[in-house]
Amino acid sequence: MIPLLPATPQSLLQAASELQAGRLVAFPTETVYGLGAKATDALALAKVFEAKRRPFFDPLIIHIADRESMAPLVAPSAAAGARVKLLMDRFWPGPLTLVLPKSDAVPDLATSGLPTVALRMPSHPVALALIRAAGFPIAAPSANPFGRLSPTCAEHVRSAFAEGDGISLILDGGPCEVGVESTILSLAGVTPMLLREGGIPRSEIEALIGPVEIGAASAAASASGPRPLAPGQLEGHYAPRTRLKLLTHTETLPLAGSRLGYLGFRGGPREPHAAVEILSPDGDLRAAAANLFACLHRLDRAGLDLIYAEPVPETGLGVAIMDRLRKAATGSGIE
Numbered sequence: 001m002i003p004l005l006p007a008t009p010q011s012l013l014q015a016a017s018e019l020q021a022g023r024l025v026a027f028p029t030e031t032v033y034g035l036g037a038k039a040t041d042a043l044a045l046a047k048v049f050e051a052k053r054r055p056f057f058d059p060l061i062i063h064i065a066d067r068e069s070m071a072p073l074v075a076p077s078a079a080a081g082a083r084v085k086l087l088m089d090r091f092w093p094g095p096l097t098l099v100l101p102k103s104d105a106v107p108d109l110a111t112s113g114l115p116t117v118a119l120r121m122p123s124h125p126v127a128l129a130l131i132r133a134a135g136f137p138i139a140a141p142s143a144n145p146f147g148r149l150s151p152t153c154a155e156h157v158r159s160a161f162a163e164g165d166g167i168s169l170i171l172d173g174g175p176c177e178v179g180v181e182s183t184i185l186s187l188a189g190v191t192p193m194l195l196r197e198g199g200i201p202r203s204e205i206e207a208l209i210g211p212v213e214i215g216a217a218s219a220a221a222s223a224s225g226p227r228p229l230a231p232g233q234l235e236g237h238y239a240p241r242t243r244l245k246l247l248t249h250t251e252t253l254p255l256a257g258s259r260l261g262y263l264g265f266r267g268g269p270r271e272p273h274a275a276v277e278i279l280s281p282d283g284d285l286r287a288a289a290a291n292l293f294a295c296l297h298r299l300d301r302a303g304l305d306l307i308y309a310e311p312v313p314e315t316g317l318g319v320a321i322m323d324r325l326r327k328a329a330t331g332s333g334i335e
Contacts, residue, residue, distance in 0.1 A: 001158060001163060002026075002157075002158050002161060002162075002163055002165075002167050002168075002169065002170055003168075003169040003170065004154050004155075004158055004169070004170045004172055005169055005170070005171060005172060006171075006172050007027075007028070007126040007129075007171045007172060007173045011169075011171060012126070012129050012130055012133050012171070013133055014169065015027065015130055015133075015134075015168075015169060015171055016130060016133035016134040016135070018168040018169060019036060019037065019038055019044075019130075019134045019136075019138065020038070020134060020135070022037075022038065022041055022043060022044040022047075023037075023044070023047070023166070023168040024036065024037055024044070024047055024048060024051060024166055024167045024168060025037075025130070025167070025168055025169055025170075025171065026143040026151075026154075026157045026167055026169070026170040026171065027126060027127055027130050027140070027170075027171040027173070028124050028126050028127060028154070028171065028172070028173030028174065028176060029063070029122040029123075029124045029127045029140075029176065030094070030095060030122060030123045030124045030127075030176060030177045030178045030199070031095045031122070031176060031178045031179070031180060031181050031182050031198070031199055032142045032143070032150040032151055032152055032176055032179070032180070032181055032293065033142065033143040033150075033151040033152065033153070033154065033156065033157050033170075033176065034063070034127070034138075034140030034141065034142060034143055035048055035051065035052060035140055035141060035142070035143035035157075035167065036048075036063070036130070036138040036139065036140040037138065037139055037140070038134070038136055038137075038138065038139075039060075039062045039063075039073075039106070039110060039136065039137040039138055039139040040105060040106065040107060040136065040137070041107075042107040042109050042110075045060065045107060045109045045110055045139055046109060047166050048060065048139065048140075048141065049109075050166065051161065051165045051166045051167060052141060052144070052145055052146045053145055053146050054141065054146040055146070056109070056112060057112050057113075057228065058112060058141075058146075058228055058231060059110065059111050059112040059114055059118060059228070059229075059230060059231065060110050060111075060112075060118070060139040060140070060141050060231070061097050061118045061119070061120050061139070061140065061141065061182070061184075061231060062106070062110060062117060062118065062119050062120070062137050062138070062139050062140075063119075063120055063121070063122055063127065063131060063137060063138045063139070063140050064119060064120070064121050064131065064137045065121065065128045065131035065132050066121070067079075067088065067092075067121075069137055070119060072103060072105050073102065073103055073105060073106050073117055073119060073137065074100045074101060074102060074103055074117060074119070075100070075101035075102065075103055076103075078100040078101045079100065081187065083187060083192065083209045084098065084100070084187055086208055086209055087185070087187075087205070087208065087209065088121075090208055091200055091204075091205075092120075092121040093121040093122055093123035093128065094121070094122075094123045094199070094200065095120075095122075095123075095178050095180075095181075095182040095183060095198055095199025095200055096120065096182055096183050096185065096198075096199070096200045096205075097118050097119065097120040097182045097183065097184040097185070097196075097198075097230075098118070098119050098120070098185055098186075098187055099116045099117070099118050099119075099184060099185065099186035099187065099188055099195065099229070099230060100116060100117060100119065100187055100188060101115060101116055101117075101188055102114075102115060102116055102117035103117075110139050114229065115188075116186065116188045116229075118184060118230060118231070120182055124173060124176075124177075125173075126171060126173035127173075130171065141231060142181065142231075143156075143157045143160070143161075143167075143170075144156070144157070144160050145160055145161075147236060147237055147238075147239055147331050148160065148238075148239060148240075148241070148331075149238060149239065149240055149293055149296050149297055149300065149328075150180075150181065150238060150293050151293070151297075152175055152176040152179050152290075152293045152294050152297075153174070153175045153176070153294065154170050154171070154172035154173070156293070156294075156297055157170050158170055175290075175294070176290070177290060178199040178289060178290060179289045179290035179291060179292055179293060179294070180198055180199055180289045180292060180293075180317070180320045180321065180324060181196065181198050181199070181231070181232055181320075182196075182198045182199055182200070183196060183197060183198035183199055183200040183201075183202070183205070183320070184196035184198065184230040184231070184232075185205060185212070186215065186229065186230070191211075191212075191213050192205075192209060192210075192211075192212045192213065193212065193213045193214070193215040194212050194213065194214050194215055195215040195229050195230035196230050196231065196232045196323075197319050197320040197323045198320050199289070199317070199320065201316045201317060201319065201320075202319065203316070215229060215230075232327075235327060235330050235331075236327060236330040236331030236332075237324075237327040237328070237330075237331050238293075238324045238327050238328045238331065239327070239328045239329075239330070239331025239332045240296050240297075240299065240300035240307065240328060240332055241300055241332075242261070242299065242300050242302075242304050242305075242306070242307050242332065243305070243306050243307065243332045244263075244296075244306075244307045244308075244309055244325075244328050244329050244332045245306060245307070245308050245309065245329060246309045246311065246325050246326060246328075246329045247308055247309065247310055247311060248311065258305055259274040259302075259303060259304045259305045259306075260273045260274060260304065260305065260306055260307075260308065261273060261274060261275040261276070261277075261299040261302055261304040261306070261307040261308070262275070262276045262277070262307070262308050262309075262310070263277050263279070263295055263296065263299060263307060263308070263309040263310060264276065264277070264278045264279065264310045265278075265279050265280065265283070265288060265310050265311070265312045265313075266278065266279075266280060266281055266282070266283050267281070269308070273308075274302065274303075274304060275298070275299055275302040275304060277291075277295035277296075277298055277299055278295075279291050279292060279295060279312065279321075285312065285313070285315070285316050285317040285318045285321070286317055288312055288317070288318070288321055289317045289320060289321055292321055292324060293324075296328070309325050309328075309329070311325070312325075
């Protein structure tokens with residue numbers, strides 16, 4: 001099994017040494033666990049794509065520990081705009097990724113050939129300590145096989161990968177506080193564009209910088225067709241291996257299937273089910289987001305034929321939760 005180490009000062013130094021040698025390390029952030037590699041080492045980045053079985057057209061997010069680390073990664077003056085400063089002052093460190101014109105220091109593999117780079121400053125103390133100990137920015141998509149459920153604890157990572165997948169170790173920093181991936185906002189054009197719903201609601205961003213456009217799911221044309229501008233934009237993503245059906249607000253729960261699971265928002269179903277998970281009994285959307293992937297992981301391990309998921313209110317973090325559930329249903333082959 002892949003070594004799983006508590007995030008002590010000694011294990012942080014060990015993990016930093018692995019990264020410096022061009023190897024992969026899984027580590028916690030406040031959103032989900034990431035699979036990290038040196039951001040400017042194209043060979044190390046290739047190992048990330050290989051371990052995750054991730055298509056090379058899907059760009060990575062680069063994690064930094066301070067604003068000074070941003071300058072070498074972006075085009076001159078890209079970080080100097082008033083909107084960039086406002087967003088960093090309000091939301092960094094935290095679950096907001098900014099997409100900006102990139103510099104030549106960023107390998108094309110990290111950006112999937114796009115002229116922009118996705119940058120984030122995580123707020124998790126283990127993530128920040130690891131970046132500082134390594135001495136360079138870390139590119140890190142979620143630490144799970146491509147398209148599958150995101151990991152929100154260290155055991156999710158270890159159960160998803162085998163020893164031969166090239167991951168040197170996993171740093172255990174406990175459960176992730178936010179529980180859904182970062183919001184991705186592009187500032188590469190004239191108008192800010194939301195590329196992925198996430199841990200910072202769109203309403204909070206617009207209250208700070210004004211109207212934000214919604215980016216197309218796959219807007220960058222390539223020789224093989226459209227491709228994503230940011231992670232998590234494909235229609236089928238975040239999927240359990242068990243089929244998942246997202247109920248509508250007015251839909252009567254079907255009873256087909258011998259072993260049914262239910263993912264509820266505030267309460268369980270009236271009919272008996274083999275397994276039931278509740279996101280937030282008191283209706284707290286922040287708690288629901290933090291619990292989302294952990295609940296889905298447990299249901300996915302319960303030997304079910306089908307998981308029914310109850311919708312949540314699409315306000316605040318509920319927008320990001322519903323984005324994950326819709327894509328999970330598509331990725332599991334139901335929608």
